[in-house]
Amino acid sequence: MIGRLRGTLVHKQPPWLIVDVQGVGYELEAPMSTIYDLPELGSEVTLFVHHAQKEDSVALYGFLREAERRLFRDVQKVTGIGAKIALAILSGSSVEDFVARVDGGDTAALSRIPGIGKKTAERIVLELRDKLGGVGAGSAAVPSARGVPAPADPQSEAVIALQQLGFKPVEAARLVKGAFEQGDGAEAIIRKALKAALK
Incomplete structure (x- = not known):
């Protein structure tokens, strides 16, 4: 299992990244919360990784913060939530905001996330309210450089x-x-x- 990668950021096209680690390019999917804070292409980057293996595929998901990876894993324990919705959750709000919505039972805000309806929002609150304590701890971004060149379109x-x-x-x-x-x-x-x- 791959838990962490450190290498050179060589490609970034949301939500995909490629990190070159000693000549091997690892393709990862990442939430926008991570992509916003990545350094410029050619810089060294360290990512926490969630390695998902199914019968017919292997996928890697990268996060700058351990709190994001933990939340990504925790929300997928809720029935009906997979990796795509978990990425949408992290792309649309910070870990702290999401935890606050769950703690406050704000199902209306949760159901505005793509892929989450009213029933799924209610399940999230019911199943995660007592399990997310401390998830937001240590969620500060890794300091990084900015200035990624804008794409053509x-x-x-x-x-x-x-x-x-x-x-x-x-x-x-x-x-x-x-x-x-x-x-x-x-x-x-x-x-x-x-x-x-x-x-």
């Missing part, structure tokens, strides 16, 4: 990333159109679109 990249997080194509395009301001990179668009969708 940040709006398209943002639409694709939102679809990967569970938004329907039309909804993703609408959110991106509403969030875009001249000069925005994909990450800024995604951040604003998620904030608008989940508030």
Whole structure:
């Protein structure tokens, strides 16, 4: 099992990353909360990894913070929640905000996350309310450099990333159109679109 990777960040196209570790490129899927704080391409990065193995596939998920990896694992113990919804949860809110919503029984806010309906939101509150204590501890981001070059078409990249997080194509395009301001990179668009969708 792979629990942590340290190497060079060589590719970033939300929600996908490739980290080169001594000549081997590891492809990982990551929540936007991690992608926002990654250093620039070519920099060294250390990621906590969740290694998911099924009968016919292997997937790696990367996180800058241990608290995010723990929450990613914990929410998947709730019936009906898989990796895709777990990534959407972490992409749409901080660990602390999510824990506060669960503790407060805010099912309305939880059901605005793509893939979570009212019944699933109620199950999350019921099953996780007493299990998330301390999850947010140590969730500060690893200090990192900024300045990733903007892709040729940040709006398209943002639409694709939102679809990967569970938004329907039309909804993703609408959110991106509403969030875009001249000069925005994909990450800024995604951040604003998620904030608008989940508030």
